[in-house]
Structures are given as C-alpha cells and as structure tokens.
Amino acid sequence: MHDEPRTDAERRALAAFTAAEPPADFADRVLAALAAEGRSEPERAPFRRFFGLGAPRLVGVAAAGVLAVAVAAVAAAAAGWMPEWTGLSRHVPEVIQAQPPRDEAPIGAVLPEGPPVPALALPADLADRIDAYVGAFGRNxxxxxxxxxxxxxxxxxxLLLARGYGRADLARESPIDADTKFRIGSLTQTFTAIAVLQLRDRGLVDLDAPVRKYIPDYPAIGGRITVRQLLTHTSGIPSYxxxxxxxxxxxxxxxxxxVRAIFQxxxxxxxxxxxxDLSNSGYFLLGQLVEQVAREPFADYLRANVLAPAGMRSSGIGLxxxxxxxxxxxxxxxxPAAERHSSAYGGAAGMVSTAADLARWDRALRTPGLLLSQKSLDEMTTVVRDEYGMGWFVRQDGGSTIAWHPGGxxxxxxxxxxxxxxxITVFVLANTEAVDTRAVAYDLAQIVHGGAVQPPREFAEIRLSAPQLARYVGNYVLTETTHKELKGLVEEGELSAIEQVRVFRTGDRLWMNVPEHGDKWMHFMGEDRFFFKDPSATIAEFGPPGAPVAHLTLQAGELRFILKKE
Known part of the structure; x- marks a missing residue:
C-alpha cells in the first residue's frame, strides 16, 4: 500500500488507440498492448530500494488506500502496518490509564559501552535539513x-537528535518531544522476540519444540507448529x-x-x-508462551527482564x-481514532514507547550480554525467509545490513x-495515518548519511466543473485479463475486493467507492488522471483520451488494475 507510481506508460499505450468508440474488449487489449510493449517496471521510490517493500499490511487492520486489500497481498515480504481507510469514526478514543508496575526493579540510566563501530561524520546542518524535509508535508x-x-x-x-513536530493532541496545544508516548504497533514484535529468545538462552524454551508444549490448551494443530515458526512468520496461522x-x-x-478464538x-x-506470511496471531501466541513459561503476565515479564535492563522507563504494554x-x-x-485496548494486541502490537526509549532500545541491542547472548542477537538479524529473521526485517543495501521494522x-x-x-539508527513515530513513516525513515536515513532527498511528492489539484466530472461517473468491473495477470500475486479473496468499483459525483467532487472499504475522494491532476491523498499514492486514469470513457486503470506501486466500464 504505499509506493508512488512514476511512469506514463499507461498514457502512451492508451494514446496509441483512436478516439473512436472502443470495442467491448478494449480494456483487455490495452493490458495486452502494455505487455507487448515490453515496458520496464515503473520507477520505484528510493524507499523501496532501501527497505524492499510494497504496501504492507498489519496490525489491527488492513492496508490503507483505495486498493487496500489487494495491494496488501503482494506485500508478504513487507511489514504490514498501515491501517485501512475505514470511512473513519469520530469516536473519541478511550484513554487507558497507566498501570503501576508490579515490582520496583531498578531501571538503569547508563548502559555498558557498546562495541566499536566505524566513524561516520554527520552533516553539520542535519537538524536544518530534517526540518526542511518534514516541514514540506502538507504544502499542497x-x-x-x-x-x-x-x-x-x-x-x-x-540519541543525537530528536525533533518533535505538530501536536500530540490536535484539539489543544500539546507539543511533541523525545518523551512523548506513542503507540508503536507491531514494533512490539521486536520486544516479544527478545523475550522468547531470552527464555531460550536461559534453557527454558526450545525453539524447535511444538507450540503445545508451552501452551497446552492450544488445539491439536499446535503440535505441528514450532516456536521458531511463530518467531519467523512461517507458521501458516492466519493473522487474526x-x-x-x-x-x-x-x-x-x-x-x-x-482473541485466540478468532484464529486458533x-x-x-x-x-x-x-x-x-505475516501473522499477528503468531506473535500474540508468543506473548502467551512467555506468560506460561515465566508464570507472570507478559507485560510484567517484559518490563522487568527487557525494558528495565535497557533503561526504558516510559515503555510497556498497558501504558x-x-x-x-x-x-x-x-x-x-x-x-481522533477509535483505539483498541492493548489487551487485544498483546505481544503482537500492544506497546507504547518514546523517542528517548527507542534510543535506549537500540543501545541495548548493540550490547551483547545485556538482554541476549551474541548468538541470539545475531540470530535475530539472520534472514530465515523473505528478508525476515526473528522479530526483524533484514536488508542488504550498499554493503550495509539494515535491521528494520514498521508498526501501526x-x-x-x-x-x-x-x-x-x-x-546509525533512525526512527519515526507518528500519531496520524496521513504520513507513511516508512518513507520518512528512508529519507531520514538518506539525510543522515549525507544524501540528498526530494520533498514529499504532493500533486497539484486542478478543479473541474460538475459537468466535466460527469464524464467519469459509472460502474467499473475488473477485466478478465487483469484477473489472470494478478492471480498468484494477489490472493483470490483479496482480489475480489476490487472486482467492482463505483465512481460517482457529489457537487464538484468525484468519489470512488470500493465495496466494504468506503468512499475515497478523487482529485483531478490533468489528462483524465486522478490522485488520492492517502499514503497508498494510488493513481486513477480513465480512457481512452478524447472518447467516451471505456475503462479505468488503477496504479498502486507495482500493481496495475484495469477495469471496464459497464
């Protein structure tokens, strides 16, 4: 759900056809023409090169944007964080009061010295460059x-730099700083993996033992799934x-x-x-496994054995x-978003943390023996399958190994x-869904390493009159050719979500309705093309040029959907 399309191949292909009334199979012929053209892949945003992702799905919800469900399916190698566009409630979230710790284990402010690393000279104007980049969001x-x-x-x-922007609560003046607490979604899984590996280091958990050894009341299928498979998202358990x-x-x-009743x-x-396949169910179960082995609530184990040694005073589950x-x-x-109670997420996505604490987290992970043995630290960032280790995605880029994770x-x-x-470690915490922190983290890393970055892409909108918008109104159905092209890339059930869309007008606005995913405002950008402002960066193009509209092409990252007008 996020990459910005950077190609005009569709317009070039469509322009090759005459402006006469198109035949019934016109849209299918367009797709075939594009394949025959031998076009290259659309240019990928630098973020994709760095993290190797499309539009992931995850915690609590599906992917964002017009193609939410379908785009999510191709991101099996991605981290799945981005919440779906839901039409969105104005319900004020319940504020869950922080619970006092059950014990008073001291939290150290100073950590042992980490291993030596190569020197890196940071840009002298680092703060100014970051301010300029972040300040460009929303300009259009x-x-x-x-x-x-x-x-x-x-x-x-x-922690060399922590810059807060905007407000913690948009209803009042509430600045953000390094100690502001945010929900971090599936970043929780990096902590859950540490807890399980700690128990392995202590001889209390065998990663290759079946899940039922530690969670005896799990159904019989738990006898065929190992703890290691939960850690590496290779269990096959559907994500609840x-x-x-x-x-x-x-x-x-x-x-x-x-919670277990949903998936087990x-x-x-x-x-x-x-x-x-990313499975929040697996990491929810790992939180339960820790409880069973340690004989205490997962939140308590995490605080005493992971957060306290790392010096993380303001992080935890239930805060x-x-x-x-x-x-x-x-x-x-x-x-305001309608938040769920942290108990609905547990070891999958239940944590709260701060910028200052995430700096301590990074320091702890670079200190062998503090939380884990060196062997276990290495194992976490060793790829098992699809660029994933245990609790971390792992990328090789320009000779560097990058361990990373999104959450939401x-x-x-x-x-x-x-x-x-x-x-070097960079992180981004946001309390809105409007800006994709993966893209911000990539650009932030580029800046830190002395690279140049472009301001966030925000298209300029062109106003159309109501009669001009009426040209695009109608029902559109996915072509058979597109269905065949995407089979295998997109799961059948997820592809069905985009089988039919309705484009309609209210006043001087054009909208697209995707069944079960709500209405999205379409903004005209010229040449029969429209954009959506949410992080999916989907582009919609109607065609053929200069003729009655016969089809609609939706481009989201590497995925292209062609729909015929009914």
Missing part, C-alpha cells in the same frame, strides 16, 4: 497531511487482525481466549515451515499514550531502521 495537500510526530537519530546508542470479526477491545480489556480453529494458510492517534475521514480532516495501530504508525555496521 493541506493541514491534515502535515507530519505530527517525532523523528530521531541515534549514533552508537546515543485481518479477520472481519476482529472487533474486540474498542471499549474494554479483552481475554486472551477471546481456522485452517492454516500453508504447511508450517514451507512459506512466509497510556500521550499522543492521541488520529485518522483522516472522507472529507480529509483529521479526527489505529491512528498511529511508526518505523525504526538500524544500520548494523555504522552505528
């Missing part, structure tokens, strides 16, 4: 698309946050049994160990966030990227 798209959150740069475990019935936790704490009796997606999560509604106005729950998104060679 408006206030709702400004960046609200904090960015951080860590070198050798020391993708389920239509995932409606738990909006008003109160929920029992683990209620569902068929596996594949034979365990034979494939990779209240200072920054209120926001989503943007159909009128592209930011409104309703109203929040976050990304951390750790350069294992030169001691």
């Amino acid at each position: 798209y408006g206030e709702a698309f400004e960046f609200h959150g904090v960015v951080g740069v860590v070198k050798d475990g020391e 946050t993708d389920a239509a019935v995932f409606s738990l936790g909006h008003t109160r704490a929920v029992a683990a049994a209620d 009796d569902q068929p596996l997606e594949f034979v365990p160990g034979t494939d990779f 209240a966030a200072d920054a209120i999560g926001h989503e943007f509604d159909e009128d592209e106005v930011l409104v 729950v309703e109203g929040y998104n976050a990304t951390i990227a750790r350069f294992l060679g030169d001691g």
Whole structure:
C-alpha cells in the first residue's frame, strides 16, 4: 500500500488507440498492448530500494488506500502496518490509564559501552535539513497531511537528535518531544522476540519444540507448529487482525481466549515451515508462551527482564499514550481514532514507547550480554525467509545490513531502521495515518548519511466543473485479463475486493467507492488522471483520451488494475 507510481506508460499505450468508440474488449487489449510493449517496471521510490517493500499490511487492520486489500497481498515480504481507510469514526478514543508496575526493579540510566563501530561524520546542518524535509508535508495537500510526530537519530546508542513536530493532541496545544508516548504497533514484535529468545538462552524454551508444549490448551494443530515458526512468520496461522470479526477491545480489556478464538480453529494458510506470511496471531501466541513459561503476565515479564535492563522507563504494554492517534475521514480532516485496548494486541502490537526509549532500545541491542547472548542477537538479524529473521526485517543495501521494522495501530504508525555496521539508527513515530513513516525513515536515513532527498511528492489539484466530472461517473468491473495477470500475486479473496468499483459525483467532487472499504475522494491532476491523498499514492486514469470513457486503470506501486466500464 504505499509506493508512488512514476511512469506514463499507461498514457502512451492508451494514446496509441483512436478516439473512436472502443470495442467491448478494449480494456483487455490495452493490458495486452502494455505487455507487448515490453515496458520496464515503473520507477520505484528510493524507499523501496532501501527497505524492499510494497504496501504492507498489519496490525489491527488492513492496508490503507483505495486498493487496500489487494495491494496488501503482494506485500508478504513487507511489514504490514498501515491501517485501512475505514470511512473513519469520530469516536473519541478511550484513554487507558497507566498501570503501576508490579515490582520496583531498578531501571538503569547508563548502559555498558557498546562495541566499536566505524566513524561516520554527520552533516553539520542535519537538524536544518530534517526540518526542511518534514516541514514540506502538507504544502499542497493541506493541514491534515502535515507530519505530527517525532523523528530521531541515534549514533552508537546515543540519541543525537530528536525533533518533535505538530501536536500530540490536535484539539489543544500539546507539543511533541523525545518523551512523548506513542503507540508503536507491531514494533512490539521486536520486544516479544527478545523475550522468547531470552527464555531460550536461559534453557527454558526450545525453539524447535511444538507450540503445545508451552501452551497446552492450544488445539491439536499446535503440535505441528514450532516456536521458531511463530518467531519467523512461517507458521501458516492466519493473522487474526485481518479477520472481519476482529472487533474486540474498542471499549474494554479483552481475554486472551477471546482473541485466540478468532484464529486458533481456522485452517492454516500453508504447511508450517514451507512459506512466509505475516501473522499477528503468531506473535500474540508468543506473548502467551512467555506468560506460561515465566508464570507472570507478559507485560510484567517484559518490563522487568527487557525494558528495565535497557533503561526504558516510559515503555510497556498497558501504558497510556500521550499522543492521541488520529485518522483522516472522507472529507480529509483529521479526527481522533477509535483505539483498541492493548489487551487485544498483546505481544503482537500492544506497546507504547518514546523517542528517548527507542534510543535506549537500540543501545541495548548493540550490547551483547545485556538482554541476549551474541548468538541470539545475531540470530535475530539472520534472514530465515523473505528478508525476515526473528522479530526483524533484514536488508542488504550498499554493503550495509539494515535491521528494520514498521508498526501501526489505529491512528498511529511508526518505523525504526538500524544500520548494523555504522552505528546509525533512525526512527519515526507518528500519531496520524496521513504520513507513511516508512518513507520518512528512508529519507531520514538518506539525510543522515549525507544524501540528498526530494520533498514529499504532493500533486497539484486542478478543479473541474460538475459537468466535466460527469464524464467519469459509472460502474467499473475488473477485466478478465487483469484477473489472470494478478492471480498468484494477489490472493483470490483479496482480489475480489476490487472486482467492482463505483465512481460517482457529489457537487464538484468525484468519489470512488470500493465495496466494504468506503468512499475515497478523487482529485483531478490533468489528462483524465486522478490522485488520492492517502499514503497508498494510488493513481486513477480513465480512457481512452478524447472518447467516451471505456475503462479505468488503477496504479498502486507495482500493481496495475484495469477495469471496464459497464
């Protein structure tokens, strides 16, 4: 769900046809013509080169944008964080009061010295360059698309820069700084993996033992799934946050049994160990495994054994966030998100943290023996399948090894990227869904390493009159050729979500309705092309030029969907 298309191949192909009334199979012929043209892949945003992602899906929700479900499917190698466009409630989120710790284990302020790393000279104007880059968000798209959150740069475990932007609560003046608490979504999984590997280091958990050894009441299928497969997202257990019935936790704490009931009796997606698919169910179970082995709540184990040794005073599960999560509604106005209770996410996505604490987290991970043995630290960042190790995605780029992870729950998104060679870590925490923190983290890393970055791409809108917009109104159905082209890339059930869309007009606005995913405002950019302002960066193009509209092409990253007008 995020990459920006940077190609005009579609317009060139469409222009090759005459402006006469097109035949019934016109849209299918366009797709065939594009294939015959032998066009190259659309230019990828630099972020893709760096992190190797398309539009991921994850925690609590599906992918954002017009092609939310379908685009999410090709991101199996991605981290799946981005919340879906839901039409968006104006419900004010329940504020969960912080719970006092159950013990008073001291939290150290100073960590042992980390290993030596190569020197890296940071740009002298680093802060000014970051300010200029972040300040460009919303310049064309408006206030709702400004960046609200904090960015951080860590070198050798020391927080060199933390810049807060926007407001923690848009309803009042509430600045953001390094100590502002954010929900971090599936970044929680990096902590959950540490907890499990700690127990392995202590001889209490065998990674190759079946899940039922540690969670005896799990169904029989747990005898065929190992702890290692949960850690590496190779278990085949479907992710419960993708389920239509995932409606738990909006008003109160929920029992683990209620969460497990969503997924534990569902068929596996594949034979365990034979494939990779992100599964929040797996990491929810790992939180339960820790509870069973340690004989204490997962939040308590995490605080005493992971967070306290790392010096993370303001992080944990069950804490209240200072920054209120926001989503943007159909009128592209930011409104408070309807948050779920952390018990609905547990070891998959239940944590709160701060910029200052994430710097301490990075330092702890660079200090063998503090949380894990060197062997276990290395194992976390050793790729098992599809650029994923244990709790971390791992990329090789320009000779550097980068361990990174995105995360998100309703109203929040976050990304951390750790350069294992030169001691640099960058992270971004946001309390809106309007800005993709993965892209910000990539550009931030470029700036830190002395590279040049372009300001965020925000298209200029051109106003059309109501009669001009009427040309595009109609129902559009996915072509058979497109269906065949995407089979295997997009799961059948997910592809069906884009089988038919409706384009309609209200006043001087054009909208697209995707069944079960709400209405999206379409903004005209010229030459029969429209853009959407949400992070999916989907482009819609109608054609053929100069003739009655016969088809609609939707381009989202590397995915192209051609739909015929009924």
